Amino acid sequence: xxxxxxxxxxxxxxxxxxxxxxxxxxxxxxxxxxxxxxxxxxxxxxxxxxxxxxxxxxxxxxxxxxxxxxxxxxxxxxxxxxxxxxxxxxxxxxxxxxxxxxxxxxxxxxx
Amino acid sequence: xxxxxxxxxxxxxxxxxxxxxxxxxxxxxxxxxxxxxxxxxxxxxxxxxxxxxxxxxxxxxxxxxxxxxxxxxxxxxxxxxxxxxxxxxxxxxxxxxxxxxxxxxxxxxxxxx
Numbered sequence: 001x002x003x004x005x006x007x008x009x010x011x012x013x014x015x016x017x018x019x020x021x022x023x024x025x026x027x028x029x030x031x032x033x034x035x036x037x038x039x040x041x042x043x044x045x046x047x048x049x050x051x052x053x054x055x056x057x058x059x060x061x062x063x064x065x066x067x068x069x070x071x072x073x074x075x076x077x078x079x080x081x082x083x084x085x086x087x088x089x090x091x092x093x094x095x096x097x098x099x100x101x102x103x104x105x106x107x108x109x110x111x
Numbered sequence: 112x113x114x115x116x117x118x119x120x121x122x123x124x125x126x127x128x129x130x131x132x133x134x135x136x137x138x139x140x141x142x143x144x145x146x147x148x149x150x151x152x153x154x155x156x157x158x159x160x161x162x163x164x165x166x167x168x169x170x171x172x173x174x175x176x177x178x179x180x181x182x183x184x185x186x187x188x189x190x191x192x193x194x195x196x197x198x199x200x201x202x203x204x205x206x207x208x209x210x211x212x213x214x215x216x217x218x219x220x221x222x223x224x
Binding site: 008032034042043044045046049088090092097098099101102103104 | 142144151152153154155156159161169201211212213214215216217218
């Protein structure tokens with residue numbers, strides 16, 4: 001039973017819009033949270049890690065963590081067609097040092 | 112730095128054949144992992160090695176064996192391939208136990224007929 005949940009999508013947004021990707025997890029004791037981007041036919045690539053409640057910004061990407069509500073989200077500002085990919089959420093459940101991956105959300109940014 | 116490398120990139124096996132997937136990293140990472148990725152299933156952990164000399168089962172270990180040959184290399188062996196093992200296999204590494212950020216190799220696409 002997967003304990004990291006993501007909407008599989010696809011999420012379709014126009015170029016220049018904000019894309020919002022969400023992830024929920026089952027274990028309140030989780031401490032480490034990650035977002036990976038995976039282009040079709042390629043391997044996952046780490047985008048962001050977040051460990052504390054609140055927002056963490058890196059360029060056009062913002063990760064938001066709310067441990068009380070057990071969700072983590074990724075916002076992509078000024079979305080570009082090159083952002084079209086599958087976004088994987090990974091959570092170190094219960095303090096495990098091995099993250100559990102969600103099934104990913106497919107994002108399509110159309111011109 | 113090449114990061115994490117995997118060989119081969121593609122492989123076709125017949126049911127019952129055996130093969131070894133190779134993985135190497137040049138980042139001096141202590142921990143290494145093998146995942147499989149199937150459509151709609153996400154990444155599932157097969158085996159991992161927290162440090163040189165140790166290996167442990169993950170979520171889906173049946174039908175696989177692993178060897179942590181040294182700090183750089185971690186191989187995955189299929190002793191008797193089955194069609195259910197058709198998948199894309201990714202090797203990953205992380206700096207050390209407790210550091211969770213993983214870096215992935217390019218993957219091996221395996222088809223078992």
